[in-house]
């Protein structure tokens with residue numbers, strides 16, 4: 001399969017059918033069968049709108065990433081065949097690539113400006129999964145896919161693994177599922193693990209960056225289990241309190257622009273306002289997530305054990 005064949009294929013249409021079928025099931029489960037969860041209409045509408053409208057924008061800008069991957073393909077060390085075995089290895093390595101991208105997305109304000117859209121809802125349901133930033137192909141972190149192509153994987157297979165990973169992650173955004181079997185919770189990212197990721201409680205900040213496999217968080221010290229005595233409070237540290245799509249998509253970029261043009265800053269300070277962790281300020285007047293955790297008596301980037 002060539003890159004152009006992937007673009008021509010109906011992958012977007014199949015994804016949309018899959019997403020909306022599951023969303024309908026979740027709404028019925030909550031409204032008719034009193035499953036755990038909430039789907040307020042305004043919030044869900046904004047999520048769906050953000051997701052549906054992001055499709056053509058992300059689709060067009062995906063040419064940037066696909067073009068770069070096609071350009072590096074001639075420099076592959078070896079060329080691996082497209083088989084079930086190489087697909088599985090590619091998926092696992094791409095999942096590690098996603099973990100790295102996601103961790104950077106929370107620790108670098110330039111990438112956070114794109115990713116904060118996904119965290120801007122104070123709800124947690126399948127519609128929230130559709131709240132995605134429109135600028136992911138401009139953040140630079142899509143370049144993390146280059147090593148996968150250079151070590152021999154087909155660019156289309158690498159791209160497909162990313163799409164599949166995103167589809168699996170969609171299903172995590174629900175409160176209707178409490179806990180999965182113990183072995184599943186040990187290996188895979190689950191609704192419980194991802195609820196922690198969407199929470200703004202100090203103990204849950206900067207945790208569980210996983211895509212499909214939670215093993216990366218366990219390996220790299222960013223895993224925090226959901227604690228029943230501390231229910232997740234969803235949303236941003238400072239919530240936007242708006243259903244304005246333009247504000248949700250642009251608020252952090254506007255914040256960066258305002259900060260960068262302040263008078264009296266050094267060039268390095270201006271760069272820090274773009275690339276340092278969210279919440280950094282030249283005069284210490286704001287709090288990063290590390291500051292918030294420290295103020296709550298929690299060590300940054302450390303495991304918080306369930307009580």
Ligand SMILES: [Zn+2]
Nearest residue numbers: 102106115197
């Ligand atoms: Zn995130």
Ligand SMILES: [Zn+2]
Nearest residue numbers: 118129173194
């Ligand atoms: Zn999410």
